[in-house]
Amino acid sequence: MRTNRSQGLGPLSFDNHDPRIRYYSLLLERTLEDLPQRDLPKGYSFSGYTPGDRDEWIRIEQSAKEFRSKEEGAEAWKRYYAAYEEILPDRMFFVISPSGEKVGTATAFFDVRTGDDHENGMLHWVAVRRDEQGHGLAKPLILKALQRMKELGYRRAVIPTQTTTWLACRIYLDLGFCPIPQNAEHSCRGWQILRTLTDHPSLQAFEPVSLEEILVPGALQDDGRTPAHQ
Secondary structure (H helix, E strand, O other): OEEEOHHHOOOEEEOOOOOOEOOOEEEEEEEOOOOOOOOOOOOOEEEEOOOOOHHHHHHHHHHOOOOOOHHHHHHHHHHHOHHHOOOHHHOEEEEEOOOOOEEEEEEEEEOOOOOOOOOEEEEEEEEEOHHHOOOOOHHHHHHHHHHHHHHOOOOEEEEEEEHHHHHHHHHHHHOOOEEOHHHHHHOHHHHHHHHHHHOOHHHOOOOOOOHHHHEOOOOEOOOOOOEOOO
């Protein structure tokens, strides 16, 4: 669990994928100019997709709580990638641990909302295996995918995410992503929740909210302050 003490919330612990947080869809963007450099920790390396990596991708995403079951992961693969497996060796990346295991993944995809207009790339299905989180893998992995987007000719990257994965949102903000204006308006409460949880400098225009406005109904114990199921 991650501990958060921002904006007067007290010593509360929030998981990095926490269903107790009210769900709002968030959409971020950044230009692909001036990408920072981040190296993987010693002993880790990158590899590209090879045929047969579907199950490895599902295992990583399921470990990161993106899916509740292998079957759910297989449905997501079928929906997003089955028709595009021929381009994945150029776009899907894995982090390889010192022991040779695939422990993280991200894809430099096209914007699935508009099709491949060669203008907007989409940072797609970023995940690090749960037991490898906190080891400094996410930022180098994200930047690897962003650099590949740039090489493919895209000018801008977008990333869809949500309030329940607040820690991932903070990482994207650290790397120069910012809310897309239309989403900042339509999901204003979601960005207020992110401001409160992260106190990120780039979100200071959003007003912080109370604990009760962050958590779904029923997530508080009887004392009204401590989230249940920690």
